Amino acid sequence: MNQPTASSSIWKVIAASSMGTLIEWYDFYIFGMLAKTISVQFFPEGNDVAALLSTLAIFAAGFIVRPFGALLFGRLGDLIGRKYTFLLTLVLMGSATFLIGLVPGYKSIGVLAPILVLLLRLIQGLALGGEYGGAATYVAEHAPANKRGLYTSWIQTTATLGLFVALGVILLVKSSMSNEAFDAEWGGWRYPFWLSILLVGVSIYIRMKMKESPLFAKLKHEGKTSVNPLKESFSHKANFKMVLLALFGAVMGQGVIWYTGQFYAQNFLETRVMIEFGQSRTILLWAILFATPFFVFFGWLSDKIGRKWIMLIGMLLGVLFYRPIYSSFLSSVDPDKIEIVDVKETATPKVVAEPSATGSLRTTTTSYASTNGWAYTVVSKETIKQDGSVTTAQMQYKDRVLPTPVFWKFVWLVFIQIFFVTMVYGPVAAFLVELFPTKIRYTSMSLPYHIGNGVFGGLVPFIGLLLTTSFPADPLVGLWYPIIVAALCFVIGALYLNNKIDPNVND
């Protein structure tokens, strides 16, 4: 059994671990959320080298580097200890984020700008790959057996809270200045990056005061730590088969459910439903706020009834309800199905005419608002041929603002998706910790987690785009990827996983 840790001490352990993980996620998210602004500053259009670096910076950190970070820092964590390893990942992540905020733009230093950003982004990805396993292992090894799910679930809230803080900071900075001041080379978009160093300073101070995990300290004292954790994790068949089971029976599905609920939803609201920037983010903020306590609830519940079925039911609910939920998003704004009364133009329409090979292209942008709360902008494009005939393309809506009842309906629909996330994500840290022995736990649990979360989850937008390009008639076709992966993981998990909670991780 674990050495029981005093109640006040365990909360310090949880606070220190969660704070660091939250900051790491905050650092990771601000890059993604400011990607559009960053791409203008660091990666100019029309330069092939810069475009290649841009693509690598966005893809590489998420796909290649996180599993490598898991291997590198997992190995260190099993060799030298949990405390120092995840202190190192925090310093690396925080410094890289702060330095991204200091890199001059492409206009000032040319192609060096995207190269530096790529390097710093790779460091971020590596650090993130090492952080989670350390934090989860550290908390679990302090926790009593009957509360392992409850205590580690606090770590699970940090990804969501990191997203929440990143969104809040960006909205705050953006609302305090004009768009021009925010988007300038040394403008407001850099503030969230700089803020990171303050947060990291506080977290390092807290973590420095922590002691090594009691289970690892005991192993080290007895001289029983692993000599080669990588070899023991992946070349011993008995352990390797558990790594595969963890990946295909749990974290692969968890990754797609997590990514769909927290990222695909936001992207869909912005690019398909065409909701205005601020409102789409506010919808996500409310949904996250309401759903976050459920991470802890399902962590607690998993201590009572086992981890397996909570995670698997979360996946199954995603499989069954994603298409109805996203269909409801679309039908709620369908002009043929909703009543928009007393519509008025809010400004003089803007007309831009550009010459084209066959005549000219005229774009008219008109903004409207109705007395029942709807507001939107319509962009219509007309091709005026040389013979004077006019062809009108389909009108496009953008910057949609929803009336209050529809806004709260959307909050509810996003909340449901994040509720599924809390089911799959709340118990998963305790589940992974209990699957592997102490001396190779950090390495063994980090790799499947980051492949499941980073690769399978990270692929949601790209494969969604691939499916949408191949089958443009169905606006919901991108959902088939998370649905199929979650369904596959549900079947594998249901068949092969054990629901029994391992009372003893002290081995």
Added chain:
Amino acid sequence: MNKLKRYAGLVWIIAGPLIFILLLMAAWYNIDTAGKKDINNPVPWVIIIGIFLPIVIGLVIFGWYALKGEYDHLPEDSTEIE
């Protein structure tokens, strides 16, 4: 139940290469150096296919272990793993 676990192993063994072939076909179909969408860019495809290859091999190995009955009984403590 153990019989079902073993038979399902065959499905995972077949699914691995099938997924990989689908990915290669999608890359072949979508990569277009003149195209401007993300999906036309070869870089993400190279990264995704490169990182998916070991995962697919992992799925085949998982299927093989399942077929051989390695998951009929899961270890109950670390002595069974070490």
